Amino acid sequence: MYLPNLIVTGVILIYWQSYNDIVSCQSVYVITPGAMNYLEDKLKLGCSPSQVSMWGSVTHITLSKNTSTGFQDIVTVFLNFKTLQNQTIWNQSGWQNRANFIREYVNPLTTSSGLEFDIPADRVLCSDEGIYRCTVIGSSALNEPIDIEKIGTVKLKVKPTTVSQIQVSPKPEIEELYKANTVILLICTGTVGRNPTGELRWCYRRDDMFNFVGWENADDYDQGPLISYGGCQYSRTSKLRYNVSADYKYTEFRCETGGTTMECEYPSAIASNITIQRYTDPKQSTSLTNIDTAVCSSKLNTIFIVCIAILIAGMLIGFAITVLLYRKGVIVIKWKKERIYGDTNATTTTEHVYDSTTEYHMYNTTEG
Structure with missing residues (x-):
């Protein structure tokens, strides 16, 4: 009589443990970078169900951020039961303008289901630093309702600029x-x-x-x-x-x-x-002033001597050029046209122009 009761009790306990295992095996995965370099790294955020085979369905995925007044929802992806379509609602409009979506769907439930986006490095704000919460709502494989949360953090490393x-x-x-x-x-x-x-x-x-x-x-x-x-x-x-x-x-x-x-x-x-x-200040150093003065005086003497030498050389060159031009000039010779043989009655006078390139010889015939 006791054996059948024990068997039934054992079966119930095994079933109950299996049921608890199925319900408790569901989990979620939150995507946060932890520490990141401000204005250098892009900010990647996300939320999705993990161990998808343990889930029967997912209807809502929400990413929230902790503030001074508690957690505030940033964005939610859910299944619209009227249209049976995935729908995204941004609760913070400033985020929507900065984010680039990577995925945003909950149905059909696959290993790719979830919410994920990133923000370029030049659009990351100091206020993005903080604690984030990932919430996934759905049902287990046994059609039991499930609402699971997980926390992630973002820490900005700010370098000098x-x-x-x-x-x-x-x-x-x-x-x-x-x-x-x-x-x-x-x-x-x-x-x-x-x-x-x-x-x-x-x-x-x-x-x-x-x-x-x-x-x-x-x-x-x-x-x-x-x-x-x-x-x-x-x-x-x-x-x-x-x-x-x-x-x-x-x-x-x-x-x-x-x-x-x-x-x-x-x-x-x-x-x-x-x-x-x-x-x-040159006045503050007498020795330095004397040295500088001596150097300057020596330079002036040298310059004076060189100038005198150049002047003398110029005068000599000028004189030599004047003599050369005089000797090379046009020579005008006036001579009396008469035979040197004693014709004293000849009175004809002729002016002859000699050029400066022809060699001429003059003879004195009164001697000998």
Whole structure:
């Protein structure tokens, strides 16, 4: 009598356990990136049923986001029972304008059923960071109603983006030159990111240095307060006090952020440079003035001698040219046409023009 009862009880327990297993095996899959680089990575979000064979049907899939007033629905995909068509409703219009759908259907129920979309990197907002909830409503294989939720997160990694040109106060009296022992203020502003918030680092190198090194005395500069810049980006302004060195011709400064904690000239760092050149007043150095004067006097003497030599050479060349032109000129000779044999009655005078290219010979016949 007891054996049949035990058998029936065992069957009921097995059936009940199997029923619970079938109902509890349904699950959902939420798509969130976890951590992502702001303005670099696209944001992909989604919600779908998993272990589809354990589901009898899916009627609604909703993606929500946690806010200060609780979870607010972003978008829902559901089966319209009147038309038996898939339908999508955006509860947040701003999302719809930014999203590119990958899939959005619940019927028919397949391994591809679900809701999935992405937002391009340049359309991601700081407000997209937060906790998301995926909700799938349907029925089990035994036609039992199921409503399952799963949570996912989005964490934005915000990197530094800009460093403005370093400003100097006060402005130099002489353009780009600063008198020695003058205290100046170098001012640098940059967007320093978040998670963690970056700092503005000061580096320098002098005229006898090849590489930049970090500024040693931290008391000479301050980081300045953080200011919210567009929600998830922060900016700050750092100031460095510098006493212009009298020992070096120039000192180049570099304000940088980003990269790693390794200071100065890291390849991925964002930076701005400025060179502070020292001005030297000639009146402040007598020895230097005497040397400069001696050098200038020596140069003037050399120039004077060269000018005199050029003048003399010019005069000699001019004289030689004048003599040459005179000898090469046209020669006009007047001669009396008479025979040299003693004809003294001849009175005819003839003017003859000799050219300058023909060789002529003149003979004195009164001798011998």
